[in-house]
Amino acid sequence: MEVLDFLVDPLRSGIDRRALLELALVGGFCGALGFWVVTERLAYSAESLSHGLLPGLVLAALAGAPLLLGAAGGALVAAALIAFAARDPRVGPDTGTAVAVTGLVGLGALLALAPESPQRLEELLFGDPLGVTDGDLAAAAVLLVLGGAALVALHRPLSAAAFDAGGAAAVGFRPALLRLVLLVLLAAAVAVAVQGLGTLLVLAVLIGPPLAVRHHARSPARAMLAGAAVAVLAGVVGIEVSFHAHSAAGASVALALCTAAALGSALRPSPGAGRRGAWPRSRRRAQASPGR
Amino acid sequence: MPSPLDLADLPFLREALLELVLLAVTGGVLGAWIVLRRLAFFSHAAGSATFPGLVAADASGVSPTIAGLAVALGYAGGVQRAGRAAGEGGRDHGEATALLLVAALATGVILASDVFESGAAVDRLLFGTLLGLDTADLVLSAVVAVIAAAGAVALGRTWSAVGFDPDGADALGLSAARADLSLLVLVAVAAVAAIPAVGVLLVTAIYVLPAAAARMFTTSIRGLVACALGVALAEGIVGLYLAYWLDVPAGPPVAMLGALVCLVLAAATGRSAA
Amino acid sequence: MSATAVRVEQLAAGYGSEPVLEHVTLEARAGQSVCVLGPNGGGKTTLFRVLLGELEPTAGSVELSGRPAYMAQTERTRLDFPVTALDVALMGTLAAGRWWLPPRRTERDAAAVALERVGLGDRAGVRFGELSGGQRQRALLARALVQDARVLLLDEPLSGVDPASARLINRVFDELRSEGRVLLVASHDVESARSFDLVLCLNRHQVAFGAPAETLNRAALQATYGHELIVLEDGGGTRAVTVQHHEHGH
Numbered sequence: 001m002e003v004l005d006f007l008v009d010p011l012r013s014g015i016d017r018r019a020l021l022e023l024a025l026v027g028g029f030c031g032a033l034g035f036w037v038v039t040e041r042l043a044y045s046a047e048s049l050s051h052g053l054l055p056g057l058v059l060a061a062l063a064g065a066p067l068l069l070g071a072a073g074g075a076l077v078a079a080a081l082i083a084f085a086a087r088d089p090r091v092g093p094d095t096g097t098a099v100a101v102t103g104l105v106g107l108g109a110l111l112a113l114a115p116e117s118p119q120r121l122e123e124l125l126f127g128d129p130l131g132v133t134d135g136d137l138a139a140a141a142v143l144l145v146l147g148g149a150a151l152v153a154l155h156r157p158l159s160a161a162a163f164d165a166g167g168a169a170a171v172g173f174r175p176a177l178l179r180l181v182l183l184v185l186l187a188a189a190v191a192v193a194v195q196g197l198g199t200l201l202v203l204a205v206l207i208g209p210p211l212a213v214r215h216h217a218r219s220p221a222r223a224m225l226a227g228a229a230v231a232v233l234a235g236v237v238g239i240e241v242s243f244h245a246h247s248a249a250g251a252s253v254a255l256a257l258c259t260a261a262a263l264g265s266a267l268r269p270s271p272g273a274g275r276r277g278a279w280p281r282s283r284r285r286a287q288a289s290p291g292r
Numbered sequence: 293m294p295s296p297l298d299l300a301d302l303p304f305l306r307e308a309l310l311e312l313v314l315l316a317v318t319g320g321v322l323g324a325w326i327v328l329r330r331l332a333f334f335s336h337a338a339g340s341a342t343f344p345g346l347v348a349a350d351a352s353g354v355s356p357t358i359a360g361l362a363v364a365l366g367y368a369g370g371v372q373r374a375g376r377a378a379g380e381g382g383r384d385h386g387e388a389t390a391l392l393l394v395a396a397l398a399t400g401v402i403l404a405s406d407v408f409e410s411g412a413a414v415d416r417l418l419f420g421t422l423l424g425l426d427t428a429d430l431v432l433s434a435v436v437a438v439i440a441a442a443g444a445v446a447l448g449r450t451w452s453a454v455g456f457d458p459d460g461a462d463a464l465g466l467s468a469a470r471a472d473l474s475l476l477v478l479v480a481v482a483a484v485a486a487i488p489a490v491g492v493l494l495v496t497a498i499y500v501l502p503a504a505a506a507r508m509f510t511t512s513i514r515g516l517v518a519c520a521l522g523v524a525l526a527e528g529i530v531g532l533y534l535a536y537w538l539d540v541p542a543g544p545p546v547a548m549l550g551a552l553v554c555l556v557l558a559a560a561t562g563r564s565a566a
Numbered sequence: 567m568s569a570t571a572v573r574v575e576q577l578a579a580g581y582g583s584e585p586v587l588e589h590v591t592l593e594a595r596a597g598q599s600v601c602v603l604g605p606n607g608g609g610k611t612t613l614f615r616v617l618l619g620e621l622e623p624t625a626g627s628v629e630l631s632g633r634p635a636y637m638a639q640t641e642r643t644r645l646d647f648p649v650t651a652l653d654v655a656l657m658g659t660l661a662a663g664r665w666w667l668p669p670r671r672t673e674r675d676a677a678a679v680a681l682e683r684v685g686l687g688d689r690a691g692v693r694f695g696e697l698s699g700g701q702r703q704r705a706l707l708a709r710a711l712v713q714d715a716r717v718l719l720l721d722e723p724l725s726g727v728d729p730a731s732a733r734l735i736n737r738v739f740d741e742l743r744s745e746g747r748v749l750l751v752a753s754h755d756v757e758s759a760r761s762f763d764l765v766l767c768l769n770r771h772q773v774a775f776g777a778p779a780e781t782l783n784r785a786a787l788q789a790t791y792g793h794e795l796i797v798l799e800d801g802g803g804t805r806a807v808t809v810q811h812h813e814h815g816h
Contacts, residue, residue, distance in 0.1 A: 039647070043387045044333075081555075088558050091327055091504050098332035099504050102496045103551020109419050109494075110544035122411045125418070126401050153666040160657045163694075164643040167709065170618050170636035171661040200493075204394045207387045218693075219648050248405055251398040258395040265388075 010243040019129035023235030025140035026193045029147050031209035031231030032224035033189055036182055038210040039162050050190045050202045052078030052101045054108030057124045068139050071191035127198035127250020136195050143192045147185055159220050201254035205231055208257030212264030234260050296533055307425050311489050312528035314433035315498050318482050320521025322440040323503030329455045331479055332500045338483040339495035340393050341367045343400035346417055351407040364480035372473050419491035420543035422535055429488040436485040443478055447471045490543035501550025502527055508557035569595045571716050571748040577626035579616050587612045588771040596746040601759040604768035605791055610752040614719045635715035639722055640702045645695040651705045652690040655680050658712030680708040685734050700731025720751045
């Protein structure tokens with residue numbers, strides 16, 4: 001059948017099959033982690049981290065080393081530099097982070113655009129799912145298994161702390177420590193996912209799926225599972241489009257993720273249920289109880 | 293190492309030098325306000341958002357400047373209407389905005405593979421160019437510099453008042469809201485002016501980093517403008533020289549230099565109590 | 567089970583060089599209720615944090631029977647987080663059990679029982695953010711009940727609560743006292759303090775501690791609340807009314 005052939009064609013190509021597998025593994029984890037990224041308002045940190053690891057990636061590419069190594073190293077340096085810059089009270093975290101990230105992006109571009117450098121900057125910025133190596137696939141699998149296990153084990157403490165940090169502290173957890181664990185998982189996710197989506201687009205796989213499902217999911221667990229499913233589906237759609245329309249693969253997946261977020265946000269449930277069910281509702285952490 | 297005097301001798305470098313000087317003027321005057329009003333992310337976003345528009349303009353023969361201005365102004369209007377006018381609090385620009393920018397960059401790169409022969413054109417849009425600057429770019433930068441200076445003189449007090457007390461700004465009336473919108477519009481237009489030289493991704497290199505560095509050793513608004521101007525000029529010229537020497541676009545060296553200066557100053561002058 | 571459930575001697579605590587709380591000495595026996603009065607910033611929350619083990623005291627000693635349970639104010643919770651009333655009650659079981667496992671049957675039953683006890687049995691599946699103010703406070707009380715603690719610390723449990731919920735909550739308090747538990751209730755309501763066994767007045771240091779009749783006199787209240795206090799006297803005796811400054815940021 002023509003339609004079936006049309007859809008299955010990418011699977012015939014080994015390259016696209018591997019790309020699909022990579023995106024499924026990465027999307028599965030990032031789509032779930034994304035729930036916490038949005039709940040804990042870590043989107044800006046995720047974006048800054050992903051942009052800031054560019055020099056690490058470029059250095060790895062220049063040295064012929066695995067990109068994952070460069071990404072991980074770059075993420076560590078970026079995290080440290082951003083943490084230092086953002087803490088200066090004179091300019092504020094927004095400006096401080098901009099200083100660190102702009103400097104790092106400039107460094108990465110400088111290294112990549114020097115005439116002696118091989119021209120791989122596009123792949124590093126926008127991703128290269130079709131160029132996924134066995135090492136990348138292994139890393140993605142490890143991320144999904146270990147990261148997923150961490151998310152499952154920490155599910156109840158994370159929920160308790162997100163709901164009420166003071167109450168969570170009262171039963172023996174340390175919200176600061178939980179947040180640190182989330183940041184570590186975030187850094188790992190970014191380092192692995194950046195191969196397929198690039199530093200500029202990787203944010204889409206972390207916050208696109210949670211935004212797509214947030215008006216529809218009724219519990220954190222369901223939001224995470226739904227997010228993972230949306231991410232995988234968007235990956236498939238992106239590769240299909242890229243295969244048939246000959247468009248850049250990473251960018252196509254990123255656009256699919258953004259579209260999913262837009263559709264999910266627009267297709268809210270009916271106003272009555274929607275208003276009660278929607279989250280996160282507003283910038284303010286909690287609203288005053290009546291009578292206060 | 294090439295002679296620094298080449299910057300004045302070689303015609304194309306003279307143009308690049310003039311462009312960076314003009315941008316530095318804006319970077320000093322407007323940059324001070326960008327830092328004071330926490331608009332760093334906004335200036336970066338306004339630049340990044342124009343990327344698909346610029347690619348499309350190249351394909352359709354429309355002037356990239358017009359296309360860039362249309363997108364940037366649209367973005368500024370959208371931000372103002374969304375009520376996150378000055379991005380107070382820094383991180384409140386929201387996940388939706390972040391995804392919008394990702395979509396813009398992804399759309400741009402997909403269009404680019406149809407429009408451009410090589411990746412070099414995309415690099416030019418992302419990180420700027422030394423050679424490709426033309427008179428129109430210089431004119432726009434000059435106009436922006438003049439308007440920025442005039443605007444800062446005329447509206448500086450209002451910008452300061454709204455920044456100090458956003459809630460009380462309503463009491464100051466409609467003129468305050470319009471003055472604030474004018475700041476956003478100015479920053480958006482300035483971002484477009486900087487794109488040819490430093491690229492879509494590094495607009496903050498000339499508009500935020502020098503002013504942030506200046507903030508490390510002065511607190512008065514007048515002092516901030518003056519120091520930001522000086523730092524921006526110095527960084528622009530030295531950055532241009534580095535770009536010429538290393539044969540790269542101007543954006544990356546200016547960005548690196550700006551960040552280095554700012555972070556070293558931050559470490560050296562320590563964290564003040566307020 | 568020893569009779570004394572809470573004993574604090576010359577407690578001092580702070581967050582930096584300055585102590586925010588000094589010279590606190592109190593003792594409460596099983597079945598007693600203590601009302602903790604004081605202005606915002608007076609040290610009520612600090613005292614609770616020390617008792618919960620979150621904050622190390624800089625001086626003095628604390629003796630407690632077991633780990634206290636804590637009932638927070640709704641302001642501190644996130645109303646848009648998608649958890650049901652039952653989920654909130656279940657969070658209390660995290661204190662005892664192995665948190666990395668999903669809740670066990672016994673834990674679920676305990677949470678359901680706690681919800682019944684606060685009158686939310688039929689609301690177990692409702693989203694926390696969709697409950698009324700009084701129902702939310704009751705859900706937070708259920709979370710504290712589940713921990714089966716000898717000592718309960720309650721942070722303004724009746725503020726913003728409708729009368730029906732308040733009655734229910736007070737009934738639960740009476741039950742808890744008859745079970746031999748100790749309740750420490752931080753409150754702004756000076757009037758209600760009269761119905762407690764003991765009253766503790768804090769204003770960065772201990773102003774008074776003892777039975778309501780002894781501690782709720784004009785001098786002590788003045789020292790506690792300072793200019794925030796308005797005292798109205800009518801024919802039969804003094805009626806004190808506190809006027810609190812609404813401070814942002816607890």
